[in-house]
Structure formats: structure tokens, C-alpha cells
Amino acid sequence: MNNHWSEYWQQGHTTSFGDALSGNYEGILKSIWQPTFIALQQGFMAIDIGTGNGSLPLLIRESLRSENLTGEVIGVDLAEVKLAEKDALEQSNIHITLLSNQASESLPFATASVDLYTSQFGFEYSDINLSLKEASRVLKNNGQFCLVFHHANSMILNRNKNILRLIELPQAQSLVARLNDIAIAMGKVSSPDDIARIKQDPNCEKIRAEINRLIKYLVLFDEKAAQDCQLMAFVAQFFKEGLFWTVAKKQQFIEFIKLQMDTLKLRLTELVQASFDEAKLGQFVSHFNQHSISLNEIKVLKNEQNDILAWYLSAQKIVG
């Protein structure tokens, strides 16, 4: 699973919200962390799990910018990740390191060495029971364990479940297959004469009508999901920019669309499986005692419109 994340992080995103969030986290997903970050003490050691390109380590550094405090933040991720160059070069008392290819189930840190363990939309993708055990091992006595994680009924999950439902429809797959049929049926297209020829070709017209029918079906099924999954944009690109491409280039583009749809399906399936409903949360928390983790708070995070964004959990390692 880390391959598609590696590909994603190499595109230079800061958060997992892609182009929908151009910088780092804002609003409640930023402010919820402030009390925890500003409580860090001189010489602290913090680790961030499923860190991506370091969104939370960067928020720690930003929160402590005006404090005269030195500390270490190490972000770990199963995927290939790295800080943006400007962030890596920034002079700061808060030293950030990101470790790639590193699983939360087995961390490269000494027992009882960590003051703060965080994760935002990362921990839940792992084997949560093994990761909890490992978190308990690396945390110092009184060390903080704080997570923001996916809620099964959040707006994020609802939007993505709709996208998944749409791209799993046979009609979505047929649409891509019909693009290949029309690429072959049209043959070489390089002049207005070719366009006239295609318009009079009954086979091309039949496939084009079928493509229109499939588009209409998908848009009527769920217009927002049809736009959000980018399939409509790809089809438009195929018929505009791509019309005069060679057949081979058109087919290369169709393979690219298939790969995008497959990767999206994989990513969204993982997201749905990773999210927590109340029953899963209850189960998870019931293991805290055996790992000497003491729960402080669980709450549902909402945005200004009162939409559910995520769960927030704060706990502490207590020995003895």
C-alpha cells in the first residue's frame, strides 16, 4: 500500500488533502494541536506517525516559533516521504527529521524515549493493536499519545464513499473501454477531413452515442462524485486536446486513466477500512489498560458548518 502514497508524496503535497488544501492544515485540524504542542518542554522528543511530507512536524515547529525551546521531531512513514526544500532548509531550534519506509508497528526508537506521540490520519492505516503496543513501548512515563483519525461518518468519508461507489460501477469501467474502441475506430485524425469522415462513420457514431449515454448515466447517478473522481475531466481531455493524438498516444492516455482509477479505488477502499465508527473505537480503547495507556479525552471534531471532520483522542502513558 505504500507505493501509491510514495507516488502521492513525491508530487510535493503537504497534507493528504491534495490540491484541496494548498498549504498546511488550517482551522480545527490545526488548532486542536496547539495546547499539546505549546506544552512541550525544553529538549523534548516528539514523533509523528504516518507523517506524509511532515504536516504535523511543521505545525509543531510553527507553534513553537516564538518560544525559546529546542527539541526533536521525527516523522515516520511507510512510504517515501520528504520535507519540502524550503522547510528542510529553515533554521530552527526545532529539528525535524522524516524517516521513510518505517512502519508504526516497529519503531526505531529506544524504550521510554518519547515525550509526545502524534498522528493525523496515519495511525488508523496501520495494524492499530500492534501500533498501540509499540507506542506504549517508546513513550516515557507521562508521555502524551494524541491522535486525529478518520471518523466513519465524517464529511471526508461521505464524499469519498460516494466517489468509490461511482468508480466501482460497471458503467465507469465501460466508459474507459469505449474510449479505447473509439480511438481504434477513428484511426488517424490529423485534419478537418478526418473529422468529417469520423462524423459519417456509423461505427464511430455508435460508440460516441454509447459514450454519451454512459456519461449521462454516471452524472445522473451522482454528479458531484463524477466530477470529484476526475473521470469526466479525463474524457473531456481525450476529446479536446487528445483528438489529434496518434492512436498509440490515445491508448497510452487511456492506460493512464485506468491506472488513476485503480489507484483511487485502492486508496479509497483503504480509507473506508481505516475509519472508525463508535464500536471500533470502543474496541480499540478497551486495549489501553493492558498497555498502561490512560485515556484523557475523546471527541468528535467538526468544522464551522458543524460537519464531522474526524475523531480526536488524547491519552497518556502511566506506569505503575
Ligand SMILES: C[S@@+](CC[C@H](N)C(=O)[O-])C[C@H]1O[C@@H](n2cnc3c(N)ncnc32)[C@H](O)[C@@H]1O
Ligand atoms: C492519509 S496519509 C496522512 C499523512 C499526514 N499525516 C497528513 O495528515 O497529511 C496516511 C499516511 O500513513 C502512512 N502509513 C500507512 N500505514 C502505515 C504504517 N503502518 N506505518 C507508518 N505509516 C503508515 C501512509 O504511507 C500515508 O503516508
